[in-house]
Amino acid sequence: MFVRKKKNKSGSVSIQIISKNSGKYKVVETIGCSSNDYEIENLLLKANDRLLELEPNLFDFVEFTEKKQKLTNKDMRVIGDELIFGRLFKAIGCESIDFKNIKDKEVFKALVISRLLYPGSKLYLIDYYHIYKKQKIEQNRIYRFLDKLYQDNLKMNVEKCIFNHTKKIMNDTITVSFYDVTTLYFESESEDDLRRIGFSKEGKLARPQIQLGLFTTLQGYPLSYEVYEGNKYEGHTLIDILEKFQNKFNIQNKPIVVADRGMLNNDNIVYLENNGYKYILAAKIKNTSNEIKDQVSNLTFLNDGVIHTLKIDKEIKYKDTNEQKQTLQTKQRLILTYSSKRAKKDKYTRDKALEKIEAKLSKNITKSDLKLSYYAKYLDIDDKCDIKYKLNPNKITNDEKLDGIKGFITNDFILKPNEVIAHYQNQYDVEKAFRISKTDLKIRPIYHRVENRIKSHILLSFVSYSIYKEFERRIKKSNINIKFKLTFDYIKTMYGYKTPLGVEPLEMDEIQQQIYDAIYSKQKT
Known part of the structure; x- marks a missing residue:
């Protein structure tokens, strides 16, 4: 076998590994294609390394072994990224996504993993390639990829992979889902159809923003997401994302929808009731009707954890899709709990x-x-x-009289009151999801201004967050005696050295080995 440079009609050059058998030439593998001289040289080096892997030369390996004591930094490789997060990228199903162009899949994977190890600007990918891959990638190539990354069918395929993975670790049953909305602001003062100035949860009142709606399990494992204009009222996003969620995954047994009080409006309740959803929505008692406040005021709350339940027959007035006035009779429970701290x-x-x-x-x-x-x-x-x-x-x-009292509205009459409260209180994991996205993965602020790049940014962050949660799940199950955030530092210092047969890992320390075992051991979901 040998390495061949093949000139293409477009002016680019393909680097291929060729075999010759009975006078016939056959392409064994195409390493890559480029019109950039620097990239072509890199592809040639990669091809020669690959050639040694496919057809190892014993004399080359013996010569390398004799020189092993003279290893330099040029021979060293950081392997933790691929060893740990590359494995999880495959585990959640993203390896099977068809990009048609193998190089695009490599860049997608690198952008996702680099966001876990070097969160921040996409241009950190240049450093990531330099440190981890010993390769150069041009800034324009990153932006060209971001321009074409976001497509509706690709987003759907990514979400399906992640949904299926989440469903698997939840024993194939999604019984409860939590929905929340957050705002993500831009380092710009220019608005467009997507980036609009609206109510900011982060106090960035003069900055254009978008809204991210995220569906997760109550443990914080991701299910689906949608991006909305920055000035859209968050309560109007629930119906849209539920319809899309149902259409994408055709869920037969609809999960109980848990959401905060921003979703407690008539249109949302009517939609949930008419479409067979059970729901748990937070209710601020001090903002309820005087009739309900009078009933609550007459209840006795002596200690923390005291729970009362009120049955509510409610008539909801709304307009149907034809703008005709309608009424809906609902039966709900108001679960009330008390906290002295509150x-x-x-x-x-x-x-x-x-x-x-x-x-x-x-x-x-x-x-x-x-x-x-x-x-x-x-x-x-x-x-x-x-x-x-x-x-x-x-x-x-x-x-x-209403101090310390918190309420939860539900149309589920089977769940026990303490189960209703527990389901809602698990929202902490979902709020943690947003904190992870905004801080650990640095999803905000967003510096892009082109809509496709903005949506590509969110898609990459969604996949990174999915890997983050799977990594967190496996580490927790393994009971490694180390702060979770420090695991990333141990991964960054997993090294190997280059040999004619590939990269040979260096011996890991005790914590690194435990992290490795947590990822590679066969675990029950």
Whole structure:
């Protein structure tokens, strides 16, 4: 066998490994194709290394062994990326995604793994290739790849692989799913159809943003995601993502949908009821109807963990798809729980608000003072001709009665009250998912301005997060006695050295071996 440089009609050069048998030449393997001289030289080196793997020369190996004591940094390779995260990339099903171009699959995989080891700018990939692959990759090539990466069918294939993997580790049953929305801002002040200035959960009020809706299991394992315009009301995203979720995966046994109070609006409840979904939605008791508040005020909450249940027959008014007014009769349960810690917080918030209002009352309040003010609910308008405001002691007393009480609305009458509460409280893992995406993987701020690149950025982060969660799951099951974040440092220092037959791993230390065993041992899901 030998290495051949083949010139193509396009002007590029293909590097191939050729075998000759009975006078006939056969392409054994195509290493790659490029029109860049530097890349061609790299492909030739790669081809010669591959040739030694396919047809090892004993004399070359003996010569290398004799020189083994003279190893230099040029002979060393960092192998932890491929050894650990490359394995998990395959485990969650991403290895099977068809990119048609093998080089595109390599760049996709490298972008995903580099985000785990070197989170931040895509241009970190240049450093990643240099350190881990001993190769050079041009900046323009990264951006060209990002331009063509995001396609609806590709996103669907990625989500299906990850959904199937999540379903497998959940014993093929998704009984409960959690939905939440976060905002991701841009280091730019320019808006477009996708990047819009809207309500920011991160306080970036003057920055354009997008919204990311994420479906996960209650353990935080990813199921699906969608990207929305930055100024879209988050409560209007639930129906859209549920419809897409159902169409993509054709789920027969629909999971219980758990979401925060931002999703508690009539349209969402009507959709969930009419489409056979059970739901658990958080409800802020102090914002409910006076009738419900009166019922709750008459209940006794002596200790933490006390639970009460109220049955609610509710008539919901809404407009159907033809804009015709309709009503829906619903039966719900309101699960109520008490926390003394939450009660102290509620009291502190109210006391601070009253301090502010009393200071303002001495100077005479105007209507403009009441806009979006927490304390407005404590005021009455004086009946005199001049508009003046005064504190209403009854409103303050009624508010005090609801301190520390949290509510959950559900249409599920089978779950026990403590199960309803436990399901919702597991949202911490989903919120942790957003924290991981925003901090550990540095999903924000986003520097891209082209829509396809923005969506490619989110897709890469979704896959990286999926690998992160699978890595976390396996490490936890193995009970390795080390802080989780430090595992990444141990992976970065897994080394091997180049030989004519490939890369030979160096002996691992105790922790590295435990990490390796956690990833490669056969585990029950």
